[in-house]
Amino acid sequence: MTTQASAPSPLVLVLGEEELLIERAVRSASDAAKAADPTADLTRIRVSDLTVPALAEMVSPSLFAEGRVIVLESAHDISQELADGVMAYVKAPADGIVLVVVHSGGGRSKAAKGLPAALKKAGAEVVECPKLTKAAERESFVRNEVRRVGGKIDGAAVLALIDAVGSDLRELSSAATQLVADAGGAVDEQAVRRYHRGRADVNGFAVAEKAVAGDKAAALESLRWAMQLGVPHVLVADALADAVRTIARVSGAGRGNPNQMAGELGMPPWKVRKAQGQARGWGQDGLATAMRVVARLNAEVKGVAANPEYALERAVLEVVDAHGTSR
Numbered sequence: 001m002t003t004q005a006s007a008p009s010p011l012v013l014v015l016g017e018e019e020l021l022i023e024r025a026v027r028s029a030s031d032a033a034k035a036a037d038p039t040a041d042l043t044r045i046r047v048s049d050l051t052v053p054a055l056a057e058m059v060s061p062s063l064f065a066e067g068r069v070i071v072l073e074s075a076h077d078i079s080q081e082l083a084d085g086v087m088a089y090v091k092a093p094a095d096g097i098v099l100v101v102v103h104s105g106g107g108r109s110k111a112a113k114g115l116p117a118a119l120k121k122a123g124a125e126v127v128e129c130p131k132l133t134k135a136a137e138r139e140s141f142v143r144n145e146v147r148r149v150g151g152k153i154d155g156a157a158v159l160a161l162i163d164a165v166g167s168d169l170r171e172l173s174s175a176a177t178q179l180v181a182d183a184g185g186a187v188d189e190q191a192v193r194r195y196h197r198g199r200a201d202v203n204g205f206a207v208a209e210k211a212v213a214g215d216k217a218a219a220l221e222s223l224r225w226a227m228q229l230g231v232p233h234v235l236v237a238d239a240l241a242d243a244v245r246t247i248a249r250v251s252g253a254g255r256g257n258p259n260q261m262a263g264e265l266g267m268p269p270w271k272v273r274k275a276q277g278q279a280r281g282w283g284q285d286g287l288a289t290a291m292r293v294v295a296r297l298n299a300e301v302k303g304v305a306a307n308p309e310y311a312l313e314r315a316v317l318e319v320v321d322a323h324g325t326s327r
Contacts, residue, residue, distance in 0.1 A: 008032035009125035010093045012100045015116055016129030020169040025127040026071055026100055033069045033098045040067030040096075047078045052085040061094040071100040075115060076107040083111040083118075090122045132169065135242045138162055145173050146187060151180030153187040155270050159205050160192040163239070166232060204231060204239030211316045212243045212278050212290075214323030219316050233301040233308040240315065241294035243278075248287045250275035286322040293318045 009032070014025040026044075033040040043058065050072070058070050072078075072086070086101070093099065101124070107113040120126060132138050139158050146153040153161075153176075165175045176187075183191040207226055210219035226236055249265055250272055258272040265272060282290075297315040305311035 008036055008098050010098055011090055011119065011122065011124040012098065013116060013119045013124040013126045014100060014102045014129055015105055015126060017104050017131050018129045018169065020173065021127075021129035022102060025129055026102070028127075029071075029098055029100045030069045033067055037067030037096065040069055040098075042069045042071070044071040044073060046073045047075050047082055050082060052081050055082065055085050055089070059089050059094060059097055059099065061096075067096045067098075069098045069100065071102060073102045075101045075103040076105070076112050078107075078109075078112050078115060080109065080111040083115050086115070087118055087122070090119065090124075132167075135162075135238045138167060138172070141169060142172055142176055145176040146180055149177050149180045151176075151183075151185045151187055153179075154189070155268050156189040157187050157192050159239075160189045161187075163204050163206075163231065163235060164192055167235060204236035205243075207236055207316065208239040208243035211240060211319045212247060212282075212323065214281055214320055216317065216320045219320055220313065223312060223316055227309055227312075233312060236312055237294070237297045237301040237315070240319065241298060244287070244290045244294050244319065246271060246275045247279050247282055248291060251279040251282060251284075251287065281323055283324070286324065289322040290319045293322070 008029065012025070012029045014022055014029075016022065030040075030042050058068075062068075078086070086099075090099070101115070101119060103112075103116050105116065107115070132141055139155075139162065142158045142161055143153060161175060161179070162172065165171050179187045179191060179195060182195055204226065207219060207222045210222050213219075223236065246267070249267075250261070253261055253265060255276075258269045258276065261272050262269040293315050297311060300311035300315075301308045
């Protein structure tokens with residue numbers, strides 16, 4: 001007795017701007033359709049290249065009911081007429097057709113901005129694909145990628161991999177997959193450094209650790225090496241901000257068992273334990289100053305500063321100076 005594949009969702013809304021996640025969502029919808037009908041064709045078209053009559057032809061039932069996956073890309077640029085056409089179709093979708101609408105979540109026109117809500121109301125399966133801009137989000141992504149291919153990775157290795165590879169999700173995914181294969185499933189920091197020599201040796205987290213420890217000479221030396229090795233400015237800034245904010249959160253939570261505090265603070269026990277040690281050299285005034293510095297630096301490395309390297313060096317010096325400041 002054969003098991004029939006479950007019917008794919010006839011309407012899928014892929015919402016967000018992260019390209020890798022969007023590609024995976026589209027592939028998943030296509031795979032689901034092909035599992036139900038191996039002959040299903042995939043058609044991808046930007047809404048700016050589509051007319052209402054062409055849409056009507058694409059979604060009209062065929063004589064032999066062949067399966068089809070139709071992907072409307074860049075739906076945040078949709079016109080009012082085409083949006084009306086899409087909504088008219090989804091009220092009475094044709095059998096065997098999977099309509100995938102890829103939308104950034106924004107849009108210039110009223111029709112474009114309102115389309116996601118209208119599709120959700122129509123019962124669309126929603127796949128969220130937001131840009132991963134925060135350090136914690138990228139760390140979670142790496143862990144999930146390693147888990148997806150059957151591996152395990154510890155916290156220190158996650159941080160080392162991000163600094164070794166950068167913030168591009170495709171590169172992180174590829175590196176994580178390769179590391180799991182090369183390391184036999186269990187990935188630790190030594191494995192990352194072994195397979196990603198160079199930038200992993202001097203990275204944003206190395207700079208941050210020296211800075212929050214108040215070691216001016218070592219922090220500046222690490223920063224200069226990182227710049228020479230091509231570590232992106234934004235990754236160094238992210239690492240510095242993450243270190244300062246983590247110390248501030250752990251310090252504000254008071255003393256306690258790292259394993260118990262981890263759940264309350266939403267971070268792994270090893271990170272709490274490390275921050276507890278780092279927090280001993282910080283007072284509340286110093287932390288407040290450092291928080292202002294990393295907030296300013298975030299804007300500077302993303303285009304505000306004319307010279308991001310100078311902005312990084314100044315921020316590192318200010319964080320070092322804030323270390324040990326009295327309460």
